[in-house]
Amino acid sequence: MTIDLYAWPTPNAYKISIFLEEAGVPYRVLPVDIGRGDQFAPDFLAISPNNRMPAIVDPEGPGATPISVFESGAILVYLAEKVGQFLPADARSRVRVLEWLFWQMAGVGPMIGQAGHFVRYAPEKIPYAIERYTNEAKRLTQVLDRQLGGHDFVAGDYSIADMAIYPWMHLAAKAYVTLGEYPNVDRWLRALAARPGVARGMAIMQEQRIRRPLTDEERAMLFGKAQLERR
Numbered sequence: 001m002t003i004d005l006y007a008w009p010t011p012n013a014y015k016i017s018i019f020l021e022e023a024g025v026p027y028r029v030l031p032v033d034i035g036r037g038d039q040f041a042p043d044f045l046a047i048s049p050n051n052r053m054p055a056i057v058d059p060e061g062p063g064a065t066p067i068s069v070f071e072s073g074a075i076l077v078y079l080a081e082k083v084g085q086f087l088p089a090d091a092r093s094r095v096r097v098l099e100w101l102f103w104q105m106a107g108v109g110p111m112i113g114q115a116g117h118f119v120r121y122a123p124e125k126i127p128y129a130i131e132r133y134t135n136e137a138k139r140l141t142q143v144l145d146r147q148l149g150g151h152d153f154v155a156g157d158y159s160i161a162d163m164a165i166y167p168w169m170h171l172a173a174k175a176y177v178t179l180g181e182y183p184n185v186d187r188w189l190r191a192l193a194a195r196p197g198v199a200r201g202m203a204i205m206q207e208q209r210i211r212r213p214l215t216d217e218e219r220a221m222l223f224g225k226a227q228l229e230r231r
């Protein structure tokens with residue numbers, strides 16, 4: 001079983017490569033260059049109708065037939081159930097993991113994502129938006145810091161909740177929050193970074209990682225009219 005992982009090097013994709021590395025599941029990465037518009041290709045939209053990566057195709061899905069999954073939270077739950085790891089079967093423990101997974105999906109990703117948009121990409125620097133989203137990044141980090149007080153991991157044992165939160169907190173720590181203020185998050189980030197599976201998951205597609213300002217074409221593709229064209 002080799003999972004096809006449709007990805008581009010951003011935190012939402014690293015969640016899945018971290019899982020696959022940690023679980024030792026064979027996979028291959030199929031690049032979706034979102035600055036070039038690959039996310040609008042009909043073949044990709046057929047598996048990911050929201051024109052966002054990551055997405056996966058498991059050639060051996062339920063009933064031994066292929067299945068595609070989009071949305072990183074859904075992918076993590078699917079894979080965890082498939083391999084029987086990183087999502088407890090016991091109802092109480094499972095709820096704890098799902099709470100923090102959904103907290104990441106609904107809060108950490110969107111808010112830190114918007115902080116990134118207004119701090120790095122918006123053509124005008126809008127103080128209200130920058131303050132709103134960087135404050136949310138700090139508030140969410142504070143919530144996580146409280147949760148990690150006295151706990152090694154976010155929700156019981158190491159789980160898909162940790163894997164979902166890690167790449168975003170790693171980014172926030174570089175750009176929007178001062179880790180000295182959040183000692184439990186700092187400790188947790190270091191512990192996860194030391195895991196070989198996490199390190200390998202974070203290292204995928206190094207060569208495609210964009211460390212320069214976006215070009216006008218990339219900007220138009222990601223934030224412009226391309227997003228609203230009917231397909």
Ligand SMILES: N[C@@H](CCC(=O)N[C@@H](CS)C(=O)NCC(=O)O)C(=O)O
Pocket residue numbers: 010011012034039051052053054070071072073109221222
């Ligand atoms: N909620 C989605 C978010 C995925 C997402 O926002 N992906 C971005 C990159 S981080 C993307 O593919 N953007 C392409 C576009 O904006 O057209 C998930 O977690 O899977």
